[in-house]
Amino acid sequence: MSELIHPVILCGGGGTRLWPMSRPARPKPFLPLLGERTLFQQALDRVSDGSIFAGPTVVAGEAHVGHIREQGGDVLSLIVEPCGRNTAPAIALAAARLPDDAVMLVCPSDHHIGDVPAFVAGAQAAAHLAKSGCLVAFGIAPDRPETGYGYLQRGDPMEGGFVLDRFVEKPDRARAEQFLADGRFSWNGGIFAFTAGRFMEELSRHRPEMAEAVRQAVAAGASDGATFRPDAGPFEGIAGESVDYAVMENTDRAAMVPVSMGWSDIGNWQALHEARAAGGAEAQGNVAEPLHELASCSNVMAVSDGPRISVVGLDGVIVVVDGDEVLVTSADGAQAVGQLAGAKGK
């Protein structure tokens, strides 16, 4: 059993840049943005091979429990965060409940991965390194000078991967182009592997108060079927921090496995447009259900929960209709959708 990889799937974040489809009551992971299954269901599907993966553990806030049970079923192991404290405490909740030698594979629930076999192969390579005591990040092969992601700089090769030299914050365009040309940089997709014991050990070293609070929250927690609720008191006292900052950037055993798996964080409507277009769009880069009509258009995406969308004479425009909200944005404007009054719930 300890040979199996233990998936830990994190559900967090609102996805306001995918407003108006993503809304507080129905956030991004639980939407069928690509295909018929939701991103959360696809995250479960990717780790469903029982010869490689143990049953996954989902870590999520109370607001998501209904969606998770509806889409993931009642037997899925679920840890309910008493409050949002970013990824390091969320991962620690899962780590503290697993055997020390269990290899965890931490995955976001709201990304798209086009090439699942490549993902599984990456998970196995990362697990191999994790068993030797490394804390491993997936390094996603960049195909453009993206300024919206953090980067990983790799060092010397090691068994099945590379030493991870450094985390780099989102770069400006010039640096992103430099990274792409350099070849040693990959995107940080927020996918990590380590044993539960090593993770808690490193957390205790670098964030001892956080580690202790999580241990207390787990010790005083309560199970109800497949749902575990840590004690709120100690957890609420934690200063929220990402796993990147709290652990990965501090450990001297960071490693990286390179993967090329058709990855997108679907961070905004333009990213979704690109992911859908890659999956086989109409001519001229248009993406729309047959109901809609795109006349003299190129690179236009139309998404609707009902009304027909007709577009004439435009290039590089995204139209989204959802309930009482209609969004029309340029490709570049997609980055700013989260700033709209509607996306802020006003």
Added chain:
Amino acid sequence: MSELIHPVILCGGGGTRLWPMSRPARPKPFLPLLGERTLFQQALDRVSDGSIFAGPTVVAGEAHVGHIREQGGDVLSLIVEPCGRNTAPAIALAAARLPDDAVMLVCPSDHHIGDVPAFVAGAQAAAHLAKSGCLVAFGIAPDRPETGYGYLQRGDPMEGGFVLDRFVEKPDRARAEQFLADGRFSWNGGIFAFTAGRFMEELSRHRPEMAEAVRQAVAAGASDGATFRPDAGPFEGIAGESVDYAVMENTDRAAMVPVSMGWSDIGNWQALHEARAAGGAEAQGNVAEPLHELASCSNVMAVSDGPRISVVGLDGVIVVVDGDEVLVTSADGAQAVGQLAGAKGK
């Protein structure tokens, strides 16, 4: 009484280029496209000065009767066309029921006129010429090389206007620029003045069968309150034709009065955008109710019957939400809206 001008307001045409707001069940004249009153109501308002105008006569198809009574009231004189046969027979229905010396002012019901006093002054000048036996067209001062309208070429000046030398079909861009530079050309806005007797006389000369059929339809018609229904039999046999072709281009007494009155036929969404922007738009040429949000936009118009519209990072785009239809078009694309499947009722 015979000194008063008799307005004849024509309600016809679907206005498919203003789809999805204009639809078969609620066509363009009956929409409040500019201001709180509909275009039809504004057409009535323009001729409401009882010291200048007699009570208007509306000529319309059966499908419009409900709208006309709702928006125009029960005492408004209405002639119901048994079927659509273009403008010459429609005008003849009104002419055949008026005294020979009554001066008619024929007006479309779906245009916008920003400067109503200029319109009234033009009507009085046209009526003066009409009384002397001319068939008078309003010549609208062009302010751009428009290719979407027919043109009138004026000749020698005459009392209060000009001899009308020639009707010119919609020109190409080069000719339109030539017309604008020439100075003798104006737009044909479909507004005409003549006495009822002169009109029927000219119609009898150039289209004797049409004139006779209209006389028979009127003679065998029936009144119900303020509503007159001509006999369908003779009217249905008429070969439909515009007043331009049937009469105005054939008479040797055609005249033109020049008017500059902020006229627009609101022929498509871009024309409406321009008319609304001229009436005091937001900064950057944007036009939208406060509900909507236009972020980093210029020359964008947002029109909705309910849902909020949010637009990001676009220039020269029109967004219209109406019931189960959403239209997004470029300024140039607005010309092609009538060709969309939705506009064709598919």
